[in-house]
Amino acid sequence: MTATVHILVGAAITKKTSSPFLAFFLGILSHLILDLIPHKNLILSRKIAAYLICALDPILGFLILFVLKYPFNLTNLFGILGAISPDLFSVFQFTFRIKFFEPLYKFHHYLHWFENKKDLYDPTPSKINPWVGILPQIFISLISILWILNFDISL
Numbered sequence: 001m002t003a004t005v006h007i008l009v010g011a012a013i014t015k016k017t018s019s020p021f022l023a024f025f026l027g028i029l030s031h032l033i034l035d036l037i038p039h040k041n042l043i044l045s046r047k048i049a050a051y052l053i054c055a056l057d058p059i060l061g062f063l064i065l066f067v068l069k070y071p072f073n074l075t076n077l078f079g080i081l082g083a084i085s086p087d088l089f090s091v092f093q094f095t096f097r098i099k100f101f102e103p104l105y106k107f108h109h110y111l112h113w114f115e116n117k118k119d120l121y122d123p124t125p126s127k128i129n130p131w132v133g134i135l136p137q138i139f140i141s142l143i144s145i146l147w148i149l150n151f152d153i154s155l
């Protein structure tokens with residue numbers, strides 16, 4: 001999923017959390033569960049333009065949170081960091097390809113079961129139908145925004 005979706009979900013589920021450790025854990029967990037839902041990812045390539053697009057994605061997520069007047073505090077930031085950490089790690093590993101980290105990278109890679117990629121570092125975008133790949137992300141983002149605005153669930 002895009003970083004924007006992960007940031008919004010991480011922010012929503014940890015809004016009322018009081019422990020940074022729990023927030024970080026919930027953030028990671030949310031990421032791993034969301035990645036199981038068939039989705040279209042941003043293009044992966046080692047070209048500068050691809051990195052720029054990757055950088056704009058989380059900026060959009062934080063912009064939305066600022067507009068929503070999200071209560072940023074250390075715990076929430078840990079939640080958001082947890083929610084995007086698997087992808088931060090994957091961008092790192094995709095770039096540097098360190099053998100030691102490969103099992104972790106593989107685990108994250110195989111969560112994207114719907115892409116059916118044999119090559120771990122295959123940069124081609126998934127062939128998933130754009131409607132199937134994008135609509136759930138919009139839906140999940142909207143639910144997260146509503147959660148941030150209205151819901152009062154404490155974890």
Ligand SMILES: [Zn+2]
Binds near residue numbers: 031087108
């Ligand atoms: Zn991911």
